[in-house]
Amino acid sequence: MSRLLTLVAVLALAGCSTTAPTVSPEAPGGAASGEKAEKPKPKDGDPKPYDEVITEDAVTERGLFDVHRIGDKLFFEIPDSLMSREMLAVSRIAQTPADLSPFINAGSKTAEQVLKWERNGNRVLLRKASYTSVASDTLAIAQSVRVNNFEPVVMAFDVAALSPDSAGVVLDVTSLYTDDVPAITGLPTSLRTQYKVRRLDPKRSFIDEARAFPLNVNVRHTMTFDAAEPPSNAGTGTISMQMYQSMILLPAEPMTPRLADERVGWFTVSQIDFGSNAQKADQKTYIRRWRLEPTDxxxxxxxxxxxxxxxxxxxxxxxxxxxxxxxxxxxxxxxxxxxxxxxxxxxxxxxxxxxxxxxxxxxxxxxxxxxxxxxxxxxxxxxxxxxxxxxxxxxxxxxxxxxxxxxxxxxxxxxxxxxxxxxxxxxxxxxxxxxxxxxxxxxxxxxxxxxxxxxxxxxxxxxxxxxxxxxxxxxxxxxxxxxxxxxxxxxxxxxxxxxxxxxxxxxxxxxxxxxxxxxxxxxxxxxxxxxxxxxxxxxxxxxxxxxxxxxxxxxxxxxxxxxxxxxxxxxxxxxxxxxxxxxxxxxxxxxxxxxxxxxxxxxxxxxxxxxxxxxxxxxxxVLGGVRVTPKSTDQAGVVYEPVPRAEQERALDFLAQNVFETPEWLLDREILRRIEASGAVDRMRGIQMRTLDGVLDAERLHRLVEREAIDGGEAWPLAEYMDAVREDIWSELARQRPAISTQRRHLQRGYVETLEALMTEDERRGTDLSQSDIRAAARAELKTIRTQARRARGADAATRAHLDDIADRIDDLLENDG
Known part of the structure; x- marks a missing residue:
């Protein structure tokens, strides 16, 4: 009303004038005089009006930042105050297909990383921050740490709209959860190779749920992959899994960390501190703990x-x-x-x-x-x-x-x-x-x-x-x-x-x-x-x-x-x-x-x-064992202490009596005839052979060799150890006419096969045998067994056939080994 009265007064004054006013043909905005100026048209890529993006049919949850669901689309409305704030992003598998992996199930964590949103004009970048390498901001080297640890951009988003108060941005983040984004995927490269995964199918990948809370935002989404050889439901050629992504606001002021010590057990996080005064790239390891501070x-x-x-x-x-x-x-x-x-x-x-x-x-x-x-x-x-x-x-x-x-x-x-x-x-x-x-x-x-x-x-x-x-x-x-x-x-x-x-x-x-x-x-x-x-x-x-x-x-x-x-x-x-x-x-x-x-x-x-x-x-x-007591350099004594020979001999005697001599009590007839038609003998062979494989483990034998070289007479020499094992496995050959049971025959054949591997393989379970005394010791044991088998006369047909077979096997092994 006041603007209208002013205009009337101006016109009245103009009417008393003898000269007509000059009228500009266009107002500064380009509109003719008396016409309403039009708003400039938005350029391509400019944010749209808020209500054109977040429409009335949006389902909204308010929290750390607001999340809006509109049909198949998901929008995050992120305030400017959260730009560059660090957030912990945790990726877990919510639901997994059958037989995907023995080490992966529902609830398994696939990633835990620090992410942050950064605005760059009308785009927002989602960056991954790293604390693997650090230095105090007050130090000159901090600049070098930054430029040599450039933070990768996980994804980039156009600003779809500004918040109504212009203090935030609206992003269409649908593609973060429906595309195959490596940073948050649930299917690692090894499984993709194993199951011959070709691609993520966008038509069968979608957002299930989005939730907002005061300190975190969670999204569940289904990922469906085309796979030539899926782990289950092979006829579908498909692997589907549901992922659970959580984005958690980290404290603005980090807690003062506590340095770890290997003498007290804690889960840890590690960083390379380039600002340390140590004359090296100094690794700092901190324990993981809750923040507890006293009220008084x-x-x-x-x-x-x-x-x-x-x-x-x-x-x-x-x-x-x-x-x-x-x-x-x-x-x-x-x-x-x-x-x-x-x-x-x-x-x-x-x-x-x-x-x-x-x-x-x-x-x-x-x-x-x-x-x-x-x-x-x-x-x-x-x-x-x-x-x-x-x-x-x-x-x-x-x-x-x-x-x-x-x-x-x-x-x-x-x-x-x-x-x-x-x-x-x-x-x-x-x-x-x-x-x-x-x-x-x-x-x-x-x-x-x-x-x-x-x-x-x-x-x-x-x-x-x-x-x-x-x-x-x-x-x-x-x-x-x-x-x-x-x-x-x-x-x-x-x-x-x-x-x-x-x-x-x-x-x-x-x-x-x-x-x-x-x-x-x-x-x-x-x-x-x-x-x-x-x-x-x-x-x-x-x-x-x-x-x-x-x-x-x-x-x-x-x-x-x-x-x-x-x-x-x-x-x-x-x-x-x-x-x-x-x-x-x-x-x-x-x-x-x-x-x-x-x-x-x-x-x-x-x-x-x-x-x-x-x-x-x-x-x-206990065999070839080494006791370990972590110590700092100001503590007396050694960290690694080999088990004394007497303890090792006692352990081998125990195994001879309780494993290598067949534990008949474990083959309970009344039980076996109630639960199965067969299988007991194979299981027993499996237990005995796993134990024997442990006794003749290449790394164990290597420790015996090394201890003999370092400790001399205190050690149990490899040759004597091998003799003791052989005598336990072939104890029947000490008798005039041995009778060897079914279980023992199986064990003895397995023993020969283990010695063959030690003699012929250059590497066995990570241990280099090519230049080792272990190879020579295995060959010597095979020769001894062959001699004893040839000399023995079994008390029954099965034993005689077994001993002849063992001798012939060893002949073939030694001949073929050249």
Missing amino acids: PEAYARGELVEPVKPIVYTLDPGTPERWRPYFCMGVEDWNRAFEAAGFKNAIRCEMPPAPGDSTQFDPEDVRFSTVRYVASETRNATGPSVSDPRSGEIIESDIIWYHNHIRSYRNRLMIETGAANPQARSLEIDEELIGETMRQVIAHEIGHALGLPHNMIASSSFPVDSLRSPAFTSEFGVAPTIMDYTRQNYIAQPGDGVTRFVRMVGLYDDYAINWGYRWYPGITSPEAETARLDALIAEKEGDPMYRFSTGSGGYNPDAQTEDMGNDPVAASGYAVANLKRVVPNLIEWTSTPGEGYDDLGEIYGELQGMYARYMGHVVT
């Missing part, structure tokens, strides 16, 4: 237990059966004892899932929530994955996964490993309290992984074998000083020992490791500033075997093995075999269900044989 630093400094500013919280999946929820929560909160060692109380807690209809905004896909997920699956496993900030090692979130059928694993193991001494384990329906306790400890083990702890396979060897037969000791300490070892059930306790606790528990090593990794030190601004205090914590425990750490040592350290128990593999395996001999005659009774067949019997009997073979493998590792 003064009280913490006085040694009082203090709650953390932000505790670690796990919420149970609503699909978790109610009967198991208390055990799962106990498994989570069992770690509070370890955090108390680090000065924190109530540092970790478990919350029940929201009740149906509860308005709580819990969503397992929201990165603010860590969860224990119960998966209805036949998979027999549990996992404890987590995602962490590669800049600092800070753990952002984790999801513990329990697969339903893992109950079956522990039901079977309890019967096999503890049934002899534990009456509660002698049934297919194990008491709920006992099976619940085993589930609790599995959850605790996986929580340990999610807190940053890897497997510690050396811990169990710190307990004396006889202590594991003590009711008082096992009630207080369980079966190992850490729950992170693969020591599940007490297979050493014998009937009559009175042991009542057969399963693992959080232990003293766990308290120590959590204290080392999570203890808070005030005023720390660099990792190097706290190393002296951390070293002091290690020094306090030096020499105590309960505080050692090792994930395992390449199959040569008898102290660090999977599934072992106690400090003496020979004694432990002896007790284990004694218990298995008690269990086998009872399996039919313990596994029988009226009206049902013998499937459970066959399954458990097969698993029992596998455990027997594992126990024998523990003893094999």
Whole structure:
């Protein structure tokens, strides 16, 4: 109205004038006087108006940034404030085709990388950032690090529209999830080659779901590939899989990292620090851990237990059966004892899932929530994955996964490993309290992984074998000083020992490791500033075997093995075999269900044989073994200590008695005639040959050769070792008229074939044999066996034919070898 009145006044003044005003033919915008100026037409590539892109039929979720679904299209609306902010992109397989890979299943992570959005005019680049090489921005070398680690562009997008307030951009990101983008694909090159994948089919690849939360955005999408030889459903020529992509905002200020030490076990992240003063490209390795800071630093400094500013919280999946929820929560909160060692109380807690209809905004896909997920699956496993900030090692979130059928694993193991001494384990329906306790400890083990702890396979060897037969000791300490070892059930306790606790528990090593990794030190601004205090914590425990750490040592350290128990593999395996001999005659009774067949019997009997073979493998590792104790240069003593000869000889004698002499007790007629028409002899041959292959493993023999060269008379010379093995395998030839059983004949033929490989192959399982004494030793043993076989006179036709065949085989081998 005011503009109209002004115009009227101007016209009135003009009417009183004697001269007409000059009128420009066009206004500055190009429109004639009195005409409304037209908006300039957008150029090709310019953003469109917001409401032309995000139309009324858009389905929108608000969060870290808004996501819009319009038909098959997906749009991200990213505010300018998030441009160049680093985000952790995690790619997982949500659903996988059958038989894709024994190492890949639903939930497997295929990529974890830092991405960031960068605006370049009317385009936005999605770049991959790397922290493999770093240097402080205050140093001159930082410029060199940048130009020599140029960040790749994963994808580029045109700005489709500006946000209504012009403080952000709208991008059509559909192609990021429907094209075959290498950075986030679920199908690696090796599998593409194996299954002869030709291409991703865009018509059968699509976005399933997009979700937005305050700190993350998640997208599920289906990828369908044309494949000439797919792993399953061959007639379709297709591999389809569903991927789950999560983009998580990283903290603006990274947590101060903590330097790793190989003497204490932690998952880690590594960087090459070019800004270090070291006279080399200095690799810095940081532990992965949650950010825990005390609410009351003064009280913490006085040694009082203090709650953390932000505790670690796990919420149970609503699909978790109610009967198991208390055990799962106990498994989570069992770690509070370890955090108390680090000065924190109530540092970790478990919350029940929201009740149906509860308005709580819990969503397992929201990165603010860590969860224990119960998966209805036949998979027999549990996992404890987590995602962490590669800049600092800070753990952002984790999801513990329990697969339903893992109950079956522990039901079977309890019967096999503890049934002899534990009456509660002698049934297919194990008491709920006992099976619940085993589930609790599995959850605790996986929580340990999610807190940053890897497997510690050396811990169990710190307990004396006889202590594991003590009711008082096992009630207080369980079966190992850490729950992170693969020591599940007490297979050493014998009937009559009175042991009542057969399963693992959080232990003293766990308290120590959590204290080392999570203890808070005030005023720390660099990792190097706290190393002296951390070293002091290690020094306090030096020499105590309960505080050692090792994930395992390449199959040569008898102290660090999977599934072992106690400090003496020979004694432990002896007790284990004694218990298995008690269990086998009872399996039919313990596994029988009226009206049902013998499937459970066959399954458990097969698993029992596998455990027997594992126990024998523990003893094999003693042969040519080397014990490993990680040390820093300021600690006395050596790191690698060969196993004494006497221990090795004892181990070989044990194998001769328990494996090479056929374990007839394992060939139970009553069981075999109920579960199969045939197969027992082949399985026994397989167990015996796997053990013998271990005894004659080329790397093991190489260690014997090397030790003889370095240690001289302390070593077990290769020639004498080979003689001892031969005498065990061919012990019948010491008799006048030997009678050799079926199983032993199979073993002896396998022995000759193994020696042939050692004599003729230039490389065997990664060990160079071309110039080795091993080849000569194998040839000498073959000649000795040939002589003995020719001289012997078998007591029966089968033995005579066998010995003649062995001698002729060796003749052919030696002749053809030239």
